[in-house]
Amino acid sequence: MHRDRSCHSGLACYNDPMPVTIGRLRESDLDEVMRIEQECFRFPWKRQFFLADLNRPESLCLGAGADGRLLGYAIVWRTGDELHLANIAVAPEVRHQGVGAELLRVVIDHGRELQAKRIYLEVRLGNSIAQQFYRKFGFFQTYTRREYYPDKEDALVLEREL
Numbered sequence: 001m002h003r004d005r006s007c008h009s010g011l012a013c014y015n016d017p018m019p020v021t022i023g024r025l026r027e028s029d030l031d032e033v034m035r036i037e038q039e040c041f042r043f044p045w046k047r048q049f050f051l052a053d054l055n056r057p058e059s060l061c062l063g064a065g066a067d068g069r070l071l072g073y074a075i076v077w078r079t080g081d082e083l084h085l086a087n088i089a090v091a092p093e094v095r096h097q098g099v100g101a102e103l104l105r106v107v108i109d110h111g112r113e114l115q116a117k118r119i120y121l122e123v124r125l126g127n128s129i130a131q132q133f134y135r136k137f138g139f140f141q142t143y144t145r146r147e148y149y150p151d152k153e154d155a156l157v158l159e160r161e162l
């Protein structure tokens, strides 16, 4: 994240009343990323997964911040003419205040700039809040990946056109 709140990434900056600034993640953000990741997921990504994405040209790693603090992040992979939303999370104490929506809006804008055709993701069958979040943004279910997660829970595959 850019602590001065300016965006140097070439992506649009979005502000809401918090205000939240969206910018590219940096390696120096990873301690905060890992704290949020471990609070959000039963099987959190390892630090080196994020590090690898920071160095991969086809990955977009976004952070949402306010007052010098990281509030959430999104990791997106470009695969051909599709975007795969590989990870998105918002710190529990600032959820349902629009942070995730700002991240997703920037991801969608980025996909359009790249002229990608669609964006897709996997979400746990039992993660109804995330499903509501995605459906608000026009995602719809295309199929189910049986026993996709390490604990054998199914994943719904959701997608939307860009």
Ligand SMILES: CC(C)(COP(=O)(O)OP(=O)(O)OC[C@H]1O[C@@H](n2cnc3c(N)ncnc32)[C@H](O)[C@@H]1OP(=O)(O)O)[C@@H](O)C(=O)NCCC(=O)NCCS
Residues within 6 Å of the ligand: 040, 088, 089, 090, 091, 094, 095, 096, 097, 098, 099, 100, 101, 102, 121, 122, 123, 124, 127, 129, 130, 132, 133, 134, 136
């Ligand atoms: C899913 C997640 C990223 C959403 O981020 P967020 O900042 O809390 O979401 P927003 O405040 O931008 O909400 C946008 C919309 O999502 C839905 N939503 C978000 N939180 C919700 C809740 N607690 N209950 C019901 N709907 C909710 C609503 O439709 C909301 O629109 P509204 O504000 O008009 O009601 C966040 O809940 C999160 O980090 N969850 C844990 C990690 C996770 O599950 N990631 C997704 C893995 S696939």
